[in-house]
Amino acid sequence: MNLHKKLLTITSTLAFILPITVSNKIYAADSVVTKTLMHNSAVYNKSGEATGEAYAAYQNIEFYSKPVKIKGQQYYRISYENNYIKLSNIDGVKRKVTANSYVYASSVKRANKRLIRKGSTITTYGGSYKFKNGKRYYRIGGPKKQYVKVANLSKSADEVAVPAKEEVATATVTSKLASIYTGTGKNGQELKVVKKKLKVGSKFTVDRFSNTPFSNWFPSTQYGDAPMYRIKGTNNWLHYADVKVNKELELHSFDLEHSSRIKFIKDTDIYNADGTMQDHQGQKIAKQGGSLKVDKLVYLWVPSEQKAELFYHPVAQRMYATSKGSSDIIELHNGYVKASDVKFNMGLKLIPGNTPQEAKVAYDKLIISKKANQQSVITEDK
Template structure:
């Protein structure tokens, strides 16, 4: 496989910061539009799953980009972008998901009337669309088809076992293509499991960015279904596009310092670096926690990010002299309002303002003992 480079480069050459620059290249190829049928009433949302204006009724058609995406919230399920608009629909409302039948099941049109004479036998894999419906009898059902009403009791079906949006067939187009045993790599070392012949076909069910390749800035690999193995996308031709997941952005959160920023301790007191602050800087700064900290001087709780890094480039001293190039913040925190969320996993607070107040009160009592 062609030698690869790191997808991300550290801002600090000294290795002193968790500040990262995402070396992404803009895809200049315009997405093509395709027509999809909405199989379950769908609410439009943004990339992070928050509702936006727009609802799409079941069995209506909608124009979407043909390049599905993965949402930036757990479980990072796939979705489609509405063509020409900054809004999305969950793919489960369009393509559906796969489930196993746990108990022999009939197909219903209503809670009291069957849609037809079919019996879905235990062990069969079927496609369901969207969330379940609660019928008049108090039981929940999943839609399995249409446009006529077809539902199966939710209790008779298992958990999601696959996504129709994320599965496709790939055909090897490169002579002696490599199969490796993992997708996300941070070095040039790879464990090659075997090489396969041109024309070999594989079912794949997941795609994930690995590292950046010199010849291919959008380097990603396909997961071969039912195995622990992966194959690089440049070596194959896929029957259809599937969403490409990004490990870094599905596991970490990134902010930027849009202004010179003060750093705080876990007790809400401002750190003293002789007047120096973290300097305004672009790039991607990794944080790993969002929480409320009680500010005793203000008698209120505020939201803070916990910095994953410990050393950052610094402003000059108040008198204008350069001082130290960097400051060591240790277990440092920055106010959420002082920084800007850039990308990655959108964090939720790990505590409440009241919990922060009680923690501060307990800490004060301990110090007084």
């Protein structure tokens, strides 16, 4: 496929979309690598506390390659963010097989005819699952369902699986104007030149080909929004037009691999975090042609319906509105939209950060808190 055609596969979104604010601290000595999540994964902050966000299994995510220990557990830090995912959900851990074991797809169905012999070693991913038969199983592969009984594996898990070999290529400088670039500022989006006027014929080992967060900072008359080759072992990049590679690497999109997007397929109401509908004098979010970023998928208890429903939290806080009002822009006020009112479009598929039961408990606590505050105000007035 022609490279320029590839560059047209990623489309931009509305001008009102705001970026997620994340830490921009980059460790120069730590390279960025792409790893596949092998287990549904909660996202943790630097203190080891769950953020409420999560990724579904088999997503490709960029991480800093050096693991970080938080409260005795190993994590990988997500690139360009100060968030973390447990290492065991990614690299897995090696366990000894203590009894001949079949591979299962469910509690009553085998995944295949494979028999794993006692004494062999296998890699398991993440925590165990409890099946309907009451027994626990570890995931051992995918994306097809493959599980082995926990009871047939060693309890200790102190060996980390060896990460897969990285794909690399050699990039040769072909332009007298070639430079080395890196990203700074919010979300690593601002362009910074590390070294100018590289010598033609200089060679670099590169391990990723991607539309970086700072790609669109190049003047449109020069390069426009175009991909870069990452120099292995660094967070520095070479522009594709300045080099020639000895083999083609897969083209990645930083934006799509680090965000989720929805489409507004109809005029849509906005809800508060307490499940109540916002009052916009008849206006709603208008049906949109483009896709918009969301950063959460959660259950909220909807008191008017007396049930929990799934909601997306849009990153943008200003969107086009229906024409039933004085302005064509509507403010979301940190609002949510029902998942049933929109359509998932592209990027990472989010999984709910809570359960319907947890949403009901959170709502009940909020009501109790509101009543206590109202009682306090009445007491003070007396």
